[in-house]
Amino acid sequence: MSKLQTLRNKIGEVEFRKKLAIQFDGKGVFYEGEPTGKEYESITKDRIKDYTKYFSQLKKANIPLGPYLELGGGVGQGAMLLKNKFRQQGFTCDISYDTLRLAKKYKDILRYSKMPIRICADIYNLPFRAGSIPFIFTFQTLHHLPDPKPVLEEVKRVLAPGGYFYFNEEPVAQTFNLNLWRRDRNLKWFEKLLKATIILHFISRIGKAETDNDILEETFSLKVWEKALSIFSKAYVTIKVFPFGPTIRLEKNNKAGWLQPPFWKRFLLNILGGGIEAICQKEDGNKQIEDTLLNLLACPNCIHKPKLSALDARLLCNVCKSSFKKRNGVFMLFSNKQEKLLYSQ
Ligand SMILES: [Zn+2]
Known part of the structure; x- marks a missing residue:
């Protein structure tokens, strides 16, 4: 059985990111160890530079970049970049309404003119029709879940036949770490010294603010990554040993243990940890859905049933008659039960 994110973890995400959104908006400081509004602006601008590199490489490899779906999108910078610089259409999706709400401000900060469609939803219950999206991507998201595999299964359901899933900036476990305490993004004086x-990198792990707030901060072994990637027939993986390399490129084949670097690189990876990037392809088929963007959405209550009809500030399901609010430009697309548990106030 694959492990799933618990309700407590989900509430943690919603509540923590609600406060963090206020902090990133420059309207208060809740977490001293986390970035201020100004710092988050520069982090986001740096991310745009990195994402531009990644997307350009994918484009060069003839991978279709739209219609796209960004998972764990936060302020939606990846989706905005695709929309404004790569001229693609699509969605950004996150469990945190408050971070998605902040996307509007970040559109101005990044000097973009267009917004992607913003969807607040559960990553295990994506409100999209099966076989509907040719390009799904995520950065720094999978490690906030206990196991990437169930997410990849849901991603595969939503992917169009022959479609691609791309993820990057996810950690590979470092086995050599005493793990004495969790540290913040902004280091304390003795942490700077270490x-x-x-030494710091071998005795302490990141993610203090997250784990203090019931959010998971995992690092997966190559075994866990291999198991998750097993659901795709094709996968190309790049692993970078922290912090300066070497880089290891591996392609999925039918043999168990395909995601194993050569001995000495594996040895370094174990000691230092690393990052993983992958591009996965769903097998081809003939069921590609051609429709308008809003018609690619599906009702989170009766997910396999067909489409919703757009009606001003609401989405209505023709099948089960559920209705979904749009709050400040963000579609709230949780099942009735989840919406009550996460956003009852
Ligand atoms: Zn429905």
């Missing part, structure tokens, strides 16, 4: 002597 960092200067390179």
Whole structure:
């Protein structure tokens, strides 16, 4: 059985990111160790530079970049970049309404003119029709879940036949770490000292604010990644050993243990940890849905049934008659039960 994100983890995401959104908006400080509004602006601008590199490489490899779906999109910078610079259409999706709401401000900060469609939803119950999206991507999201595999299964359901799933900036476990405490993004004085002597990386792990707030901060072994990637017939993986390399490229084949670097690189990876990037392809078929963007959505209550009809500030399901609010430009597309548990106020 694959492990799923618990309700407590989900509430943690919603509540933590609600406060963090206020902090990123420059309207209060809840977490001293997390970025301020100004710092988050520069982090986001740096991310845009990195994402531009990634998307350009994918484009060069003839991978279709739209219609797209960004998962764990936060302020939606990846989706905005695709919309404004790569001229693609699509969605950004996150469990945090408050971060998605902030996307509007970040559109101005990044000097973009167009917004992607914003969807607040559960990653295990994506409100999209099966076989509907040719390009799904995520950055720094899968490690907030206990196991990437169930997410990849849901992603595969939503992917169009022959479609691609791309993820990057996810961690590979470092086995050599005493794990004495979790540290913040902004280091304390003694942590800076330990960092200067390179010791910090072997005795402490990141993610203090997250784990203090019931959010998971996982690092997966290559075994876990291989198991998750097993659901795709094709996968191309790049692993970078922290912090300066080497880089390892592997392609999925039918043999167990295909995601194993050569011995000495594996040895370094175990000691130092690393990052993983992958592009996965769903097998081809002939069921590609051609429709308007809003018609690619599906009702989270009766997910396999067909489409919703757009009606001003609401989405209505023709099948089960559920109705879904649009709050400040964000579609709230949870099942009735989940919406009550996560956004009852
Ligand atoms: Zn329905």
